[in-house]
Amino acid sequence: MISYEWRGHFENPEVNALHAEGFDHAPLADDWWGQVTRHSLGWVTARRDDTLIGFVNVAWDGAIHAFVLDTLVTTAERSRGVGRHLVATAVDAARAAGCEWLHVDFDDHLEPFYFDNCGFQPTNAGLIALGTSAPRHV
Incomplete structure (x- = not known):
């Protein structure tokens, strides 16, 4: 059975491992707990028994705008509705x-997930790449 919890407890190594699997990189030693407890409206954890199988961070502006970040589901649990349930829990909590x-x-290949499965609508948006390889404007 899978349990979903708004602001559920987690250990940093659990989310670091999930993030590494989801974004295909070596595990880091990020302080996820410190980051989300200081800066986020909340987060949702998904656990099968005691194992963290999913996570989504909900950042916000402190007022009326919230932002879904880092929707992560372990490979073994993908395509089973875990991500959709994580996001639905985040939607309910942000509304509350x-x-x-x-x-x-999101990346283009995730459009069906967010639009078809989670109910997001397309909208215009803008983006400036701030990385070191991004073009500089004077």
């Missing part, structure tokens, strides 16, 4: 907190 908008951005 008084947020009026929930934003998400």
Whole structure:
């Protein structure tokens, strides 16, 4: 059985391992607990028994805008509705907190997940790449 929890407890190594699997990189030693407890509206954990199998962070502006970040589901649990349930729990919690908008951005291959499965609608948005390889504007 899978349990979903808004602001559920987790250990940093669990989310670091999930993030590494989801974004195909070596595990890091990020302080996820410190980051989300200081800066986020909340987060959702998904556990099968005691194992963390999913996570989504819900950042916000402190008022009416919330942002879905880092939707992660372990490979073994993908395509079983875990991600959809994580996002649905985040939607409900952001609404209950008084947020009026929930934003998400994603890579093109995730469009069916967010639009068809989670109910997001396409909208215009802008992006400036701030990495070291990004073009500089003067």
